[in-house]
Amino acid sequence: MTGIRRLAQHLDISIGTVSRALNGRPDVNEETRRRVLQAATELGYVPNQSGRSLRQGTTNIIGFMMQTGTEITGQGDTFFMSVFDGIQTVFARHRLDLVALLCSSSEDPDDYLKRVVARGFADGLILSATQRHDPRFEFLAKRKIPFVTLGRSLTDVGQPWLDLDFEGMAQISIDRLVARGHRRIAVTRPHDDVNLGHLFVDQSARALAGHGLALDPELIFSSLPNEAGGYQVARQLLAMTDRPTAILLVNETIAIGFYRGLSEAGVKPGRDIAIIGRQSPQSHFLSPSLTGFTLSRRDLGIALAEALLATMPAFSHLYPDADPRKVWSEDLIEGESDAHTLPA
Structure with missing residues (x-):
């Protein structure tokens, strides 16, 4: 491993210039900076972190x-x-x-x-x-x-x-579902006071109001952000006498559990209930395929x-x-x- 002194000797420039180049300081010529960074990579330069932190008053x-x-x-x-x-x-x-x-x-x-x-x-x-x-x-x-x-x-x-654009997700989803005839639409939110839940539910309510509809408080489901949380939402939804015809899943982690809960009751996504969620690497294995947002x-x-x-x-x-x-x-x-x- 090479230290800053050896690096300066190799380049035949001062230790101070090497240090400023490595730390991204603006008072270093770009060509010099390029040479320093290239040599640092080639020689395996490793900074003395403890000494550097003491000098700079930083931990990096x-x-x-x-x-x-x-x-x-x-x-x-x-x-x-x-x-x-x-x-x-x-x-x-x-x-x-x-x-x-x-x-x-x-x-x-x-x-x-x-x-x-x-x-x-x-x-x-x-x-x-x-x-x-x-x-x-x-x-x-x-x-x-x-x-x-x-x-x-x-x-x-x-x-x-x-x-993330939780308001945009709510608006696009509500517009899409209402255009397909849905009026009784459920939404999910995290179980705690994390702000994204407020953003998503509030915009869902506004989007429904824009179509002359109201968000039924009974159709706001809180859940843990995992598969078990999605499964529990499915069980709660299925137990309702007047079930929603569509649901928005705000968190990408709950879709698998939600699908599982529906499957056990013989309820099929896309046929018996419309679902819009958020994509994850795991959601690609769901059948039928999930309509969802990605980034x-x-x-x-x-x-x-x-x-x-x-x-x-x-x-x-x-x-x-x-x-x-x-x-x-x-x-x-x-x-x-x-x-x-x-x-x-």
């Missing part, structure tokens, strides 16, 4: 805070692995490391975050599972710790955020990383065009699960 670590009880159960880990890949693609350019910070479902997320911050573990943070009112935002803002959120909140301290999770991760670095003084000049706030649109993939059409 970015933490991604997740809640194990709600986000990485079932297929959720598939979603985040792709997001992580996109994030680390950006961080690798700057020799930054991404670390997942897993908050147990039995611990208060605010207390967990305070403990992480007190240890000075990371230079910046990415928060997920954003709540309707999220005190974590104000805590980090007061301590001037750079952070970006995957998800919106009514709490707003001016931080950058990216979120590039890796690209979402890249955008998250760039939005965060744009707020950090050491990197902001490298990302002047990073979008600080964006609703990430998804594409609808048509399947057979919403083929059930009611007579006019």
Whole structure:
């Protein structure tokens, strides 16, 4: 392994110039930067992380805070692995490391975050599972710790955020189902106070109202974000005397369990009930095929990383065009699960 002194000797330039080039500083000629990075790769340069952190007062670590009880159960880990890949693609350019910070479902997320911050573990943070009112935002803002959120909140301290287009999904789905004759449409939402559930249900209600319809409170099903949660929703729906003719599944993790619950009762998606959900790698194996929304999770991760670095003084000049706030649109993939059409 090669250190910075050996790298400087090999290139016959000063240690200071090599250091600035490796750290992405703007006062380095682009050709020199290219030579330094190329030589670092060829010679296997590995920075002395402990010494570097002491000198700079940084850790070169970015933490991604997740809640194990709600986000990485079932297929959720598939979603985040792709997001992580996109994030680390950006961080690798700057020799930054991404670390997942897993908050147990039995611990208060605010207390967990305070403990992480007190240890000075990371230079910046990415928060997920954003709540309707999220005190974590104000805590980090007061301590001037750079952070970006995957998800919106009514709490707003001016931080950058990216979120999926849950409102767009609700509007497109309701319009599509109403056009096929459906009037009694159910929706799902996460079981906790995560903000995406509010966004999705509220827009579903507005979309139905635009067609002169109302969202029946009995047709709002809360569930855990996993296969078991989807199965439970199916059981609850089947037990109803006046069943809905269509349903929207807000979370990609519940479709498999929902299909299983319907199958056990002899109810077939697309024939007996219309279903629109969100695509996952596993949903491609469902039969009949799921009509659902999809996105590039890796690209979402890249955008998250760039939005965060744009707020950090050491990197902001490298990302002047990073979008600080964006609703990430998804594409609808048509399947057979919403083929059930009611007579006019």
